[in-house]
Amino acid sequence: MSYEVTVEPTGDVVEVEEGQTILDASLRQGVWLPFACGHGTCGTCKVQVLEGDADVGEASPFALMDMERDEGKVLACCAIPESDLVIEADVDVDPDFLGYPIEDYSATVTEISDLSPTIKCVRFSLDRGMQFQAGQYINVRLPGVEGARAFSIANQPSKDNEIELHIRLVEGGAGTTYVHETLSEGETVDLSGPYGQFFVRTSAPEPLIFIAGGSGLSSPQSMVLDLLEQGDSRQITLLQGARNLSELYNREVFERLAAQHDNFTYVPALDAPLDEDNWDGFTGYVHDAAIDHFDGQFSGHKAYLCGPPPMIDCAITALMQGRLFERDIYMEKFLTAADGAEGSTRSALFKKI
Numbered sequence: 243m244s245y246e247v248t249v250e251p252t253g254d255v256v257e258v259e260e261g262q263t264i265l266d267a268s269l270r271q272g273v274w275l276p277f278a279c280g281h282g283t284c285g286t287c288k289v290q291v292l293e294g295d296a297d298v299g300e301a302s303p304f305a306l307m308d309m310e311r312d313e314g315k316v317l318a319c320c321a322i323p324e325s326d327l328v329i330e331a332d333v334d335v336d337p338d339f340l341g342y343p344i345e346d347y348s349a350t351v352t353e354i355s356d357l358s359p360t361i362k363c364v365r366f367s368l369d370r371g372m373q374f375q376a377g378q379y380i381n382v383r384l385p386g387v388e389g390a391r392a393f394s395i396a397n398q399p400s401k402d403n404e405i406e407l408h409i410r411l412v413e414g415g416a417g418t419t420y421v422h423e424t425l426s427e428g429e430t431v432d433l434s435g436p437y438g439q440f441f442v443r444t445s446a447p448e449p450l451i452f453i454a455g456g457s458g459l460s461s462p463q464s465m466v467l468d469l470l471e472q473g474d475s476r477q478i479t480l481l482q483g484a485r486n487l488s489e490l491y492n493r494e495v496f497e498r499l500a501a502q503h504d505n506f507t508y509v510p511a512l513d514a515p516l517d518e519d520n521w522d523g524f525t526g527y528v529h530d531a532a533i534d535h536f537d538g539q540f541s542g543h544k545a546y547l548c549g550p551p552p553m554i555d556c557a558i559t560a561l562m563q564g565r566l567f568e569r570d571i572y573m574e575k576f577l578t579a580a581d582g583a584e585g586s587t588r589s590a591l592f593k594k595i
């Protein structure tokens with residue numbers, strides 16, 4: 243049993259299997275729809291149902307409000323057709339988006355190591371190469387954990403069948419607890435990808451600012467490694483925020499790159515350094531480090547932000563106060579189930595994540 247979903251205004255027709263979401267079917271059939279988190283928390287994939295019926299699925303009440311449900315809006319990442327549908331979507335495709343098809347992969351863990359007391363590096367070998375753009379993420383299925391979990395790819399796309407992830411332990415989190423306590427080398431898991439709209443706008447000539455917090459270094463690491471490997475000549479600044487020195491991981495990687503590339507600058511920031519850290523770098527939040535480094539003036543740049551929602555919100559405020567506008571700011575918010583739950587707060591600054 244399957245249903246046909248017609249996507250307006252393009253007129254593309256997607257065959258959706260029983261129980262499959264509109265987004266999953268579309269992306270697998272090469273029909274691009276906007277989306278970001280992929281699990282009902284951000285609202286980027288909101289579409290209007292013009293004809294037919296769909297189950298809204300697990301859409302968060304924040305991402306899809308009651309009024310919108312009454313108007314026939316659904317989130318494509320959660321919505322399951324209950325009849326043939328006609329939907330209307332905002333299908334403007336960025337010219338720098340390569341739109342690699344999403345596929346399923348079998349991934350064997352080759353290495354697990356500690357990056358910090360709360361973040362592990364997990365390397366997988368895939369059953370075949372995955373094409374992706376630096377900055378994109380994958381969805382991993384873990385044994386005994388319901389649904390899939392999103393993790394951004396930390397290696398650059400040229401690393402053929404390899405995937406590197408940086409995974410922070412979330413208190414009470416089923417998937418990250420499994421990764422930190424049970425996942426072992428040699429274990430095989432299923433994953434799918436590549437997902438997401440967080441990628442470098444390669445056609446834009448402006449210098450780039452990357453702001454990363456915690457395990458949000460993953461995507462910027464992939465992007466920076468990719469840009470430097472491609473010989474990109476734009477000025478690239480990476481600001482990395484962590485609580486203390488033990489949480490500031492891969493610092494030596496970026497210090498080495500900064501020494502090797504005149505166009506790359508690395509600025510680490512600790513907001514709560516310990517006495518024993520003997521920290522002589524910037525002390526404060528990473529968005530304050532950005533203000534300090536750029537004298538509060540960001541116009542003429544493109545900024546890429548990655549990490550937990552509060553860090554992103556502070557960085558957006560700092561960038562906008564420094565005259566960088568919405569069109570020049572791109573982000574990947576590491577939303578969790580808690581962010582999609584009733585009672586959580588969402589940024590009022592930006593209409594999209």
Ligand SMILES: Cc1cc2nc3c(=O)[nH]c(=O)nc-3n(C[C@H](O)[C@H](O)[C@H](O)COP(=O)(O)OP(=O)(O)OC[C@H]3O[C@@H](n4cnc5c(N)ncnc54)[C@H](O)[C@@H]3O)c2cc1C
Binds near residue numbers: 379394408417574
């Ligand atoms: C696009 C994207 C990319 C990401 N990339 C990375 C990455 O590279 N590295 C990384 O470390 N993280 C990343 N994340 C975040 C990562 O996906 C989350 O940390 C992960 O989903 C948490 O999974 P979990 O199973 O451990 O927690 P979950 O079991 O999903 O729970 C998360 C938190 O929510 C709480 N919770 C669960 N259900 C509810 C509920 N119904 N109501 C209220 N609270 C609830 C839990 O107690 C817990 O504190 C990314 C997220 C997104 C969206």
